[in-house]
Amino acid sequence: MKHSTLRIIFLLTALQGSFAAQAQEGSIRGRIFDEDSNEPIPFANIALQNTTLGAVSDIDGRYEIKGIEPGLYNVQSSYVGYQSRTIFEVEVGASKPVTLNIALTSSGTQLQEVEVTTAVFERNAESPVSLQNIGTNEIQRNPGGNRDISRALQVLPGVASSLSFRNDIIIRGGAPNENRFYLDGIEIPIINHFATQGSSGGPVGILNVNFIQSVDFYSGAFPANRGDALSAVLEFTQKDGNEERLRTNFTLAATDIGLTFDGPIGDKTTFIFSARRSYLQFLFGIIGLPFLPTFNDSQLKVKHRFNKKNEISIIGLGAYDTFRLNESAAEDEEDPDLRQRNEYILGNLPINEQWNYTIGANYKHFSKRGFQNVVLSRTHLKNTAVKFRNNDDSDPDNLILDYSSEEIENKLRLEHTERRAGFRINVGINAEDVTFISNTFNEISLPTGDVNIIDFESRVRFQRFGFFGSVSKSFYDERLALAFGMRSDWNNFVSSMASPLDQFSPRISLSYSITPELSFNANVGRYFQLPPYTIFGFRDETGRLVNRDNQITYITNDHYVAGFQYLLPKNTKVSVEGFYKIYDKYPFSIRDNISLANQGADFGVIGNEAVLSIGEGRAYGLEFLAQRKLYNGFYGIAALTLVRSEFADANGVFAPSSWDNGFIFTLTAGKKFARNWEFGTRIRALGGTPFTPFDLQTSSLRRVWDIRGQGVFDFNRLNSERNPNVHQVDVRLDKKYFFEKWSLNVYLDIENVTNALFELEPFVDVQRNEQGMPLADPNDPERYLLTRIPNSVGTFLPSIGVVIEF
Numbered sequence: 001m002k003h004s005t006l007r008i009i010f011l012l013t014a015l016q017g018s019f020a021a022q023a024q025e026g027s028i029r030g031r032i033f034d035e036d037s038n039e040p041i042p043f044a045n046i047a048l049q050n051t052t053l054g055a056v057s058d059i060d061g062r063y064e065i066k067g068i069e070p071g072l073y074n075v076q077s078s079y080v081g082y083q084s085r086t087i088f089e090v091e092v093g094a095s096k097p098v099t100l101n102i103a104l105t106s107s108g109t110q111l112q113e114v115e116v117t118t119a120v121f122e123r124n125a126e127s128p129v130s131l132q133n134i135g136t137n138e139i140q141r142n143p144g145g146n147r148d149i150s151r152a153l154q155v156l157p158g159v160a161s162s163l164s165f166r167n168d169i170i171i172r173g174g175a176p177n178e179n180r181f182y183l184d185g186i187e188i189p190i191i192n193h194f195a196t197q198g199s200s201g202g203p204v205g206i207l208n209v210n211f212i213q214s215v216d217f218y219s220g221a222f223p224a225n226r227g228d229a230l231s232a233v234l235e236f237t238q239k240d241g242n243e244e245r246l247r248t249n250f251t252l253a254a255t256d257i258g259l260t261f262d263g264p265i266g267d268k269t270t271f272i273f274s275a276r277r278s279y280l281q282f283l284f285g286i287i288g289l290p291f292l293p294t295f296n297d298s299q300l301k302v303k304h305r306f307n308k309k310n311e312i313s314i315i316g317l318g319a320y321d322t323f324r325l326n327e328s329a330a331e332d333e334e335d336p337d338l339r340q341r342n343e344y345i346l347g348n349l350p351i352n353e354q355w356n357y358t359i360g361a362n363y364k365h366f367s368k369r370g371f372q373n374v375v376l377s378r379t380h381l382k383n384t385a386v387k388f389r390n391n392d393d394s395d396p397d398n399l400i401l402d403y404s405s406e407e408i409e410n411k412l413r414l415e416h417t418e419r420r421a422g423f424r425i426n427v428g429i430n431a432e433d434v435t436f437i438s439n440t441f442n443e444i445s446l447p448t449g450d451v452n453i454i455d456f457e458s459r460v461r462f463q464r465f466g467f468f469g470s471v472s473k474s475f476y477d478e479r480l481a482l483a484f485g486m487r488s489d490w491n492n493f494v495s496s497m498a499s500p501l502d503q504f505s506p507r508i509s510l511s512y513s514i515t516p517e518l519s520f521n522a523n524v525g526r527y528f529q530l531p532p533y534t535i536f537g538f539r540d541e542t543g544r545l546v547n548r549d550n551q552i553t554y555i556t557n558d559h560y561v562a563g564f565q566y567l568l569p570k571n572t573k574v575s576v577e578g579f580y581k582i583y584d585k586y587p588f589s590i591r592d593n594i595s596l597a598n599q600g601a602d603f604g605v606i607g608n609e610a611v612l613s614i615g616e617g618r619a620y621g622l623e624f625l626a627q628r629k630l631y632n633g634f635y636g637i638a639a640l641t642l643v644r645s646e647f648a649d650a651n652g653v654f655a656p657s658s659w660d661n662g663f664i665f666t667l668t669a670g671k672k673f674a675r676n677w678e679f680g681t682r683i684r685a686l687g688g689t690p691f692t693p694f695d696l697q698t699s700s701l702r703r704v705w706d707i708r709g710q711g712v713f714d715f716n717r718l719n720s721e722r723n724p725n726v727h728q729v730d731v732r733l734d735k736k737y738f739f740e741k742w743s744l745n746v747y748l749d750i751e752n753v754t755n756a757l758f759e760l761e762p763f764v765d766v767q768r769n770e771q772g773m774p775l776a777d778p779n780d781p782e783r784y785l786l787t788r789i790p791n792s793v794g795t796f797l798p799s800i801g802v803v804i805e806f
Contacts, residue, residue: 024094029064035103038366049074070738089137125472125481128511128521130220143682144730144751150205157623157639168201173619173645174231186360193295198532198606210260221523224470224485230557241270254799269304290342293323318357350387370418381407408435432464436533458537462493483509496551522562528554534607556584571629586615593650598658617647636669662687676736685727690719691761700783711764742806757794
């Protein structure tokens with residue numbers, strides 16, 4: 001495999017001469033305007049950083065910069081009375097002009113001041129801490145990321161990742177289901193294929209990076225107009241379609257093949273549309289995994305401008321996912337440990353099928369001092385899982401799991417934003433109609449050895465409501481910025497969640513510039529999140545909505561965050577932040593006597609059981625960040641997080657949670673060379689996560705194993721053992737070619753280039769005879785003989801990708 005990698009590098013070098021072309025030039029054009037009123041800003045300065053190229057906007061705010069050599073550029077814009085802005089890594093090609101519309105924010109600076117400096121890192125008064133931004137090129141070139149947005153986020157501070165084939169976003173010691181995602185201001189509950197229901201992770205991202213302009217990542221200090229989050233809010237901003245002519249992008253990546261089209265529909269409307277299909281099943285088959293997933297997705301954005309004061313964006317996002325078991329992964333495996341591991345996984349993994357979609361519209365009206373948004377959306381998720389004992393579906397009595405559920409959300413949000421006397425004000429309301437449908441049959445073996453059959457049909461419908469508001473202002477020549485926000489959420493499912501006062505959620509932020517380079521920033525806030533819908537629909541054998549009678553309620557999380565940031569020359573900053581998060585009223589499993597906060601990083605369903613809202617937890621730590629945006633061909637980001645995450649066990653004693661890594665270190669850096677070559681690398685090192693050992697005595701009971709087919713955890717020793725520390729090095733090499741009417745990007749991406757291998761917590765299985773039947777313990781016929789199966793992770797995985805635009 002490594003020899004093949006060397007051949008690919010040689011091929012890329014050879015292509016340099018084969019595709020030699022005459023020098024071409026590109027251009028950047030667009031409009032610069034007031035963010036709040038949409039009014040044009042005439043005579044603004046627009047320049048390409050570290051070049052002599054630039055332009056001044058005309059009376060209509062329009063500009064054009066010509067004669068640009070193809071490549072990546074940082075675009076800086078400024079005007080007196082407005083906060084200057086830098087847009088990083090705008091890619092210019094020769095085949096089409098780049099349309100770059102730039103919104104500037106009023107700063108309150110007096111117009112007679114003529115000295116203008118261009119800020120590189122923008123300051124957000126409402127979220128002065130815990131906010132990072134990444135652009136589309138940072139996502140595309142992320143080593144080991146394969147153009148997957150979820151993986152690109154793993155380079156940011158506070159974000160833990162795993163070495164398995166999953167995209168769980170674990171932030172500051174919180175579970176994956178504590179995050180919320182917005183696409184052009186419209187909430188999208190699901191961003192991964194084969195998503196864990198009640199959580200957010202999965203093996204592959206749904207969002208197409210060709211649509212993305214930038215991502216704002218909040219790991220705290222959440223805006224008041226974004227509710228229902230405890231660990232993170234992610235704002236994805238999409239590009240607008242090409243205004244001049246139809247463009248096509250063809251991508252052949254390591255896991256999928258896709259087409260993207262964008263262009264105009266008349267004079268006032270643009271669109272972007274993509275469709276992708278995976279061949280992930282072939283990759284998983286090659287490396288011998290016991291399951292073969294196939295995913296399909298499509299994405300759409302249409303933007304229509306009625307006039308300069310009114311516009312609407314319509315989005316669509318959908319996915320259809322299936323997978324089948326790869327029984328040859330056990331039959332053809334020569335390594336006895338891997339064969340036994342694959343047999344174990346095949347014996348326990350259900351066959352899953354899932355589809356989902358989100359459609360939405362965001363109407364925006366600009367007034368004299370601000371704008372108003374009307375946001376409508378609908379999301380629908382269908383999830384099914386089926387499992388037969390020994391994968392034998394010829395006998396209906398072998399059925400041990402038959403699960404089907406649907407989550408349907410119809411949402412409305414109204415917002416008003418304006419600037420008045422130096423204050424920025426945002427207020428709004430939201431309403432939501434929720435339907436949850438579930439059909440569940442599941443045989444469960446309890447730790448006592450008894451068998452519990454869960455068999456119910458459920459349909460619940462309820463409404464959610466909320467209101468929010470925030471105000472911010474800068475003082476003392478913008479050295480001090482203060483912001484206050486609040487929101488409240490409630491619903492009519494149960495009386496314990498019906499009062500807006502019980503979910504009153506205040507937050508306050510402060511940012512003080514000690515010097516022009518050094519600032520102190522802080523935020524304090526209380527946040528609430530609704531438990532997973534699976535909890536709402538669970539019923540007992542009598543048909544009773546158990547968790548309604550248990551008076552479930554919102555999860556509460558108090559955040560305390562403070563830190564310093566220092567700005568350096570050459571697009572560089574360093575920062576340190578401390579955080580402390582206090583959880584209360586987390587769903588607590590009655591069956592297992594553990595907090596659901598420890599679940600979510602595996603395939604399946606979270607919350608389809610009886611719970612009590614009594615769980616407590618805490619997460620705290622320090623984050624260190626050093627970041628350099630692209631400057632003279634160099635870029636990089638280094639992040640170190642020291643974190644502890646603990647939740648109370650059945651005895652009220654705090655124990656490490658499943659997300660307690662201890663430390664998280666990432667270093668991503670790269671260099672752009674002449675002739676459009678680029679090389680990047682990513683180094684990750686994480687502390688070992690805790691795990692709960694198996695109760696071998698209970699697991700070995702025949703009546704238990706025959707139902708479960710896997711070991712029983714000993715929750716009396718919750719997360720009492722740890723996996724080893726892990727590390728991985730990924731590299732990526734890109735070569736871009738720009739021609740008069742098209743462009744070509746060829747890349748080589750290698751995950752785990754050092755071929756590091758780590759042994760995680762072992763599986764427990766029964767010993768079997770040559771026919772594959774479990775062996776009884778000769779000293780105790782009521783038990784099986786057990787064995788441990790090694791569980792290793794780490795695969796050297798090279799891949800090549802091709803991106804063609806024309």
